[in-house]
Amino acid sequence: MTAFHFLQKNWFLLGIVIVIILARLAPKFGVQGGPIKPEITVKYIAVSTIFFNSGLSLRTEDLKRALFQVKLHVFVQSFTLGFVPVFVHLLVTLLENSHLEEWLLKGLMVVGCMPPPVSSAVILTKTVGGNEAAAVFNSAFGSFLGIIVTPLLLLHYLGESSVVPLGSVFTQLSMTVVIPLILGQIARAKAKHKLSRVNIPFGTISSFTLLLIIYTTFCDTFSSRETEIDEMSLFVIILIVIILQVFLLWLAFYISTIKALRFQPADVVSIMFCSTHKSLTLGIPMLKILFSGHSRLSVISIPLLIYHPTQILLGGCLVPFVRSWMIGAQGQWLPRWMKSDRI
Template structure:
């Protein structure tokens, strides 16, 4: 394979590195209030484009079948909103014996209580070629569920309570997730033949939008004044976040392949990303509401600021590996299925 082909094949991974370096060099461009106006272009426009794109590219029959995949939905929601918060609580009990800043550990618990994101899990599932319909459903449903469940989890694990403006968050989710998907499905009915004939590169377009989100996320991270904390705690929490994500990805990968569940390789891809990713878009506003008046709010926010770009970066690195595994697993299943059907027909 020539250099040009290799660059073309791995352009997304290279793009991630480029945008991170650009964000580090000039974070003011993509931070809130900067020239890119991410509070509009990313929070509303980019996320809406992602879900309109998904609605346009998804076959309606696939979405209908995804709604009925109850076992998969239960797995994802119970894992991300029950197992992860409990596991992080146990992990923090061990980490509290170290010299890591206590407020950063509280922030790690906050991360565990957060709902799945409304964009990155879908884009990564789409990039791999997994069950995108299931990823969309669980991202949207998990976000709506998180509006109610996350404040309750924070109350249980951290003793924080507050009135959360459910109506404003629900309306925001509706406008950036539900409406674009429905609009995409409606438009698809009019240009269905053209889409099937031309097969636009929806996956590449989604990756391009994700690069914008990564850039603005890192701009916010690098420009955040609360990152001026002792280097040991900051590095330690970064390592913990990375190890936590790798463990959760491995756990969901192994658990979702148990014959008891009956998930397909494409289902496993959606489960891996939807169950382990946490929402920064919902998380930061929710933190500001639930912990309003806390002097250490900025410190509590750091683990979530670290977790979000890490999950996108790690996901981007894993895309090619997970895709290769999925294609191989699907071929194996098809061969086994073909062999079984031929044996059955012979016996008949």
């Protein structure tokens, strides 16, 4: 394989490296309140673009079929809002006797309680070629479910209480997820025949949008300066976050590939990303509401700020490997008569 073909095949991974370097060199350009205005361009426009693009590219019949994949939805939501918080709580309990910063450990617990994201899991599933319809449904449904479940989990595990303005959060989700998805479906219905004749690169559009999200996320990360945090504690938390994500990805993959569950390879891809990713877009605003005026809010937010870019980086690195596995595994799912026709 020539260098050109390698770069052409892995351009997304190269793009991730480039935007991280750019964010390190010029973090002020993409930071909150900076020239790019990510609080508008990313929070609303980029996320809305992703879901409008998904609505435009998804066949309505596929989305309808995804609504009835109850077993898959129960697995994803139970894993991300059931198993993960309990597992992270046990992990934090074990680490409480260590010398790690107390509020960093609380921040790790916050990560475990967060709902699935509204963008990265969908794009990675689309990039691999998995069950995008199921990813869209679980991202949207999990986000709405998280608005209610996440504050309750935080109240239970951290003992922090606050009143969450459900109306404003539901409005934001409706504007950036539900409405763009519906508009995309309406546009597809009206231009169905044209779309079938024109090869629109939906996956490429979503990938570039994700690169923008990665860039602004790392701009915020590189711009923040937490002088009160023990450097060793921060380093250990970074390692824990990486190990935690690898373990959760492996566990979700291992369980969902159990033959008795009968999940198809494309379903496994959506399960892997949707059940292990956590939302920064919903998480940070929710933390600002729940811990309003708290002196350690910035420290509590750090593990989530680490988890978010890590899940995108790790997911991006896994894309070619997961795609290869899925293509091979799909061949095993074909009926015998189809396999014989392909020989």
